[in-house]
Amino acid sequence: MVMIILLALLALIVSFGVGFILNMLTKFYLTSSIVFVALFIYIMVRVQGGLQGGDWLLLALLAVGSFASSMTIRTLKNRGFRMFQ
Secondary structure, X not given: OHHHHHHHHHHHHHHXXXXXXXXXXXXXXXXXXXXXXXXXXXXXXXXXXXXXXXXXXXXXHHHHHHHHHHHHHHHXXXXXXXXXX
């Protein structure tokens, strides 16, 4: 149980970090969300829906991290931070 919680937390942090850097480099705040949706579609086609509960949990947390990084970049741009404009 502890291992699942640590893995879930790690997936959330890594997806937020990678998404934040990707959004910052491309100057478009939805880049990581678009990449996640493409990755999700690829996974669904590849495994043909044969995912277990832990797999769904990891995909859900990856989505949360990806969309959170997009919203963070958008908020920083709206507040006028020069690095993100």
